[in-house]
Amino acid sequence: MDAKDPIPGLAALAARLGHEFQQPARLEAALTHRSWAAEAQLPDSCENQRLEYLGDAVLGAICAEWLVVHRPEWQEGTLTKVRSRLTNAAALARVAQRLELGNDLRLGRGEEQSGGRTKGTVLADALEAVIGALWLDGGVEPVRRMFAQWFAEEIAEAVEAGADDNPKGDLQERLQHEGRQGPRYEVLEESGPSHARHFRVAVFRGVECLGEGEGASKREAEMRAAREALRHWTEPPAPG
Numbered sequence: 001m002d003a004k005d006p007i008p009g010l011a012a013l014a015a016r017l018g019h020e021f022q023q024p025a026r027l028e029a030a031l032t033h034r035s036w037a038a039e040a041q042l043p044d045s046c047e048n049q050r051l052e053y054l055g056d057a058v059l060g061a062i063c064a065e066w067l068v069v070h071r072p073e074w075q076e077g078t079l080t081k082v083r084s085r086l087t088n089a090a091a092l093a094r095v096a097q098r099l100e101l102g103n104d105l106r107l108g109r110g111e112e113q114s115g116g117r118t119k120g121t122v123l124a125d126a127l128e129a130v131i132g133a134l135w136l137d138g139g140v141e142p143v144r145r146m147f148a149q150w151f152a153e154e155i156a157e158a159v160e161a162g163a164d165d166n167p168k169g170d171l172q173e174r175l176q177h178e179g180r181q182g183p184r185y186e187v188l189e190e191s192g193p194s195h196a197r198h199f200r201v202a203v204f205r206g207v208e209c210l211g212e213g214e215g216a217s218k219r220e221a222e223m224r225a226a227r228e229a230l231r232h233w234t235e236p237p238a239p240g
Contacts, residue, residue, distance in 0.1 A: 007031055009104040016099055018149065019134060019142040026051070026137050030129035031101070033122065035108025048129035055132030059087055062140070062147050071159065085158040086151065090172040092124035095150050101126050120176040160219075167226035171203070171210075174230070181205050183229070185222045188212070201225045 007028055014021055021027050030051050037047035063083050067074065074082075085091065096102070102117035105126055116122045134142045158166075171183050182205075189200040201221035202212045211232060213224025 007104050007106065009100075013099070013101070013104055017130070017134065017142070018145050019138055021133075021137050023137055026133040027130065028106075030055075030133040031104050031126060032106040033108065033111055033116065033126070035111040035116075036106040039108045048126060051129035051132035051136075052125045053132070054135060055128035055130065056087075058135045058143055059128060059131050059147070062143050063087055063151075065144075066147065066155070082158045085166050085169055086154055088169065088173055089120060089124040090169055090176055091151075091154045091158075092127045093120035093176065095154060096123035096127040098153075099127070099130075099150060101130065120182070167223050167230055171226040171229055175205060183210065183226070185225065187218060187221075203229050 010024060010027060010031075013031075014024070014027060029046055030048050032042075032047045034047045034049060037043075060083065063086050064079070067079050067082055071079070071082075101123055105117055105122070107116045107122075111122070131143055131146070134146060168183075175182055184204045186202050186204060187199060188202050190197065192198040196216070198214065198216065199218050199221040200212065200214045201218065201224075203210050203222070203225040211225045211228030211230075213221045213226070213228055215221035215224055
């Protein structure tokens, strides 16, 4: 393992981020997991934990700024709820997957063999580190641009939900926290005329059905299915 070997996809990733790094070593460090640094006997400054710490704070501020500017009618409670929804580990992992960060990570042998490139926690941490690297290299503007572009899907869903609860996000986060396979939603039935559609959706973990829900839109049915899955998860066992 040669610490001097460049990351092959570094330039392509920088292009996706929309930023030309003045110091590419910052982006390399953001993509370097502590397991790789330990095996290469690199100092702590060459791996991504410190950048992850910075990126977590930066993302929280950028997200808060976006919400205050774009949702002036929302009160603090709603703003806090939506910011949490946009910055939780599950949301970060989805954004990291869109950016294809997993392909460019430097992982130690053990982490590589255990599927680290697709682990939600590893991806979420790496994304925060990349945000930290962007901030150090270019300041606030590159982070704002990256947030607006790559968090667009998360922003749209979180803003639509507003102050409502977010059972889909809660279920995703709970499964990832327990190291389990993420949820998969499947439309079981779609009926009714075009102006009054009705959906029945089930949520699965692998082949196991966790819950079902119905609604006038696929999103509503998915949220109800996730809520049902969470309800069963927290229910006390029936007396024997």
